[in-house]
Amino acid sequence: MDLSLNEMEQLVKNTARDFAERECPIEIVRGLDESESGFSPQIWQKMAEMGWAGMILPEKYGGSGASLTALGVLCEELGRAIVPSPLHSSSVLCGLAILEGGTDKQKETLLPAVAAGERILALAFTEAGYGWDAASVHMSATPRNSRFILNGTKVFVHDALVADQILCVARTSQSQNAEDGITLFLVDKQSPGVNCYSLPGFAGEKFCEVSFDKVEVPEANVVGEVGKGWAILQPVLEKGTVVLCAYMVGGCHRIWESTLEYCRTRVQFGVPIGNFQRVQDHVIDIVNALDAARWTTYEALWKIDNGKPEVSKAVSLAKAVTSEAYHQACNSSHEVHAGTGLSKEYHLYLYTKKARTFYHYLGSPSYHRQRLAELLEL
């Protein structure tokens, strides 16, 4: 048993923290949040140069074959500074799906470009009846000649705005078992009939509606076997979920630090507000949420990396706990910060937007609790 980071992971942590402080201070994050794309090609380029875009992809495809835990450590630091990037969509969700299900040719052409950050991919999964299980995939893809015709609308697609290609999850056949008949399509965003726009509102990501109007996709762009996409996607979604959790743990950590700092400096009734036990209770709620999120997340990462049994349980545990933890941490922090927390000149709202956005992403607490119930055979 060893709950400390190993030398490599510690190095990743330090490097990522330095990088975030140097390249992506909070003013930059704020600026990007206000910008149309929410994306900085310069920061992404530098992240790719650090080798992060290919970190978990195999060396033969230009990656460095690191463990999911190491990537989690990186993402925790990126989440602490809320560095915006398509890393999670492109390298983790789509990159791993192609690695898992793609042909050699697809892997050889796509993965090195993904690892270099030159090509950005986004996963289009959820639809109007938002959900992350196989039964929530309704959008149809119909074969015609040597092509498929995609019709339908995906919504809340993260990073679609900056993606070159969309990995679209569609249904090629109906079946009793919702997991059968799902196929993955790699769609060029420039293809005729693809329309993408970012949804305005209080979201911490530029998530998009992506509509497909009779979009033609060549057979060569099917990832994996037709109708067998769920088997590819399911373990990838699990890995992606825990990496997302690590990003959220970083956010919780920053919220805890900020709230502590505020408690020590903000004076009311002639004393720092941290002197008041009612205020302390909020900070305690935050640290309890943070640590529950941290240890469930890292245990899930460890289980995946080491092929331990009951990975799905660990993943759903981590996501249910972490979504709620980040949300709780931000809410408690707002109570402590009061008016200051609303200010666009302060950073709390940026985290709150992330916490709200990731609450549902890759499955809400309620979804993962139900999944836990199923896994526990309740």
Next chain:
Amino acid sequence: MDFELHYSEGQEEFRKEVWTWLEANVPRFDLSSDGAKQSMAARQGAADFRRKLGTKGWLAPNWPKEYGGGGLSLAETIVIDEELSQWDVASTGDLGLSLGAPAIMVWGTEEQKKRFLPPILKGEITTWQCFTEPEAGSDLASLKTRAEWNGSEYVINGQKIFIGSPFPPDYIYTLAVTDPEAPRHRNIGAFIIPAKSPGVTIQPLKLIAGGGRNTIFYDNVRVSPDQLIGGKTDGWRVAQSTLEVEHGGGGRVVARDQVVDDLLAYYKEAKRSGKPLSRDSHIKERLVDLYIQSEIGRLFGLRGYWMRATKTRLVGYEGSQNALHGKKYFVNLATILLEVLGPTALVDDPKWAPLKGNLEYYQRFAACQHQGGTPEIQKVIIARRMGVSRTRETAAAMV
């Protein structure tokens, strides 16, 4: 990272040895977690078993041999813990071992360590920790028990309450004011007193839960100075070494909370109003939540164990965070037991009581979560250790 304990072949061999020994030596009594309900025969059996374990060096496996420990490695200690947890021996009845001994180890003189530790660690004696007073509960530092120096001895007068166990003590580990003029926290001494000293009177309390607690009166109890642990006014800091452990700093390694798994199994089988209980989605949600909380508790315990075993310092609030989580968890568990089991949750009669029939004590112990520091006190400590609050503090010395 590695969330798992690994055992060498030699350690697995050792596990077999431990198993074989336990099979031959574990007393076949119902050693209920609720000490007050144990029969005299069961208590005697538990005390005998503790002594046997101690003689093997397995009561304090990784403590040095010279002080009565087993001199074994951490891995072997965990093997023993794990194997012991397979048997229904919830209590061997001596807090002196887990709470008193660490304080003696940190603060005692070499002579005191040699005198007090071996009998404690070998399970030959029972030590009671006697801190709480009628007027000094959460505010322990306001205790009134007085230890006056008469030139050759300390003379102790006062009262302690809610202390001890149904196992009669040989020694009493207690706190008393040694310097009434000195400021708070610097006016207390820690003593180890033979329980048979003249002037010591013990009276059992009638409580709904708490494992057979007592009140104790000190009436001119004479104590020689070599039974003072630490300096004359070091008592508060000595107590902190105990409380650090008591406040969850020790952590623990357990696979899972067995009651939760039993409860989940019960839910799948039981019927209510003629229908399977598993159709009740409200209860299902609560059970999932309980499972989640038990997993968080398991991980907090694992973290504490790792911190203590490797002497890793994190921020310092972790022990109290673990304790706070455990206390809230226990109350929640008791409520869910009441809800899922229905009135049988209150019944001790094996004819009607479900699962292993030993669950009604949860309903009483849920009212007993102040032991070792109330949830509120744990929060006070967490806040201090995080560096908010009027008072700042760091974790106490711990072994």
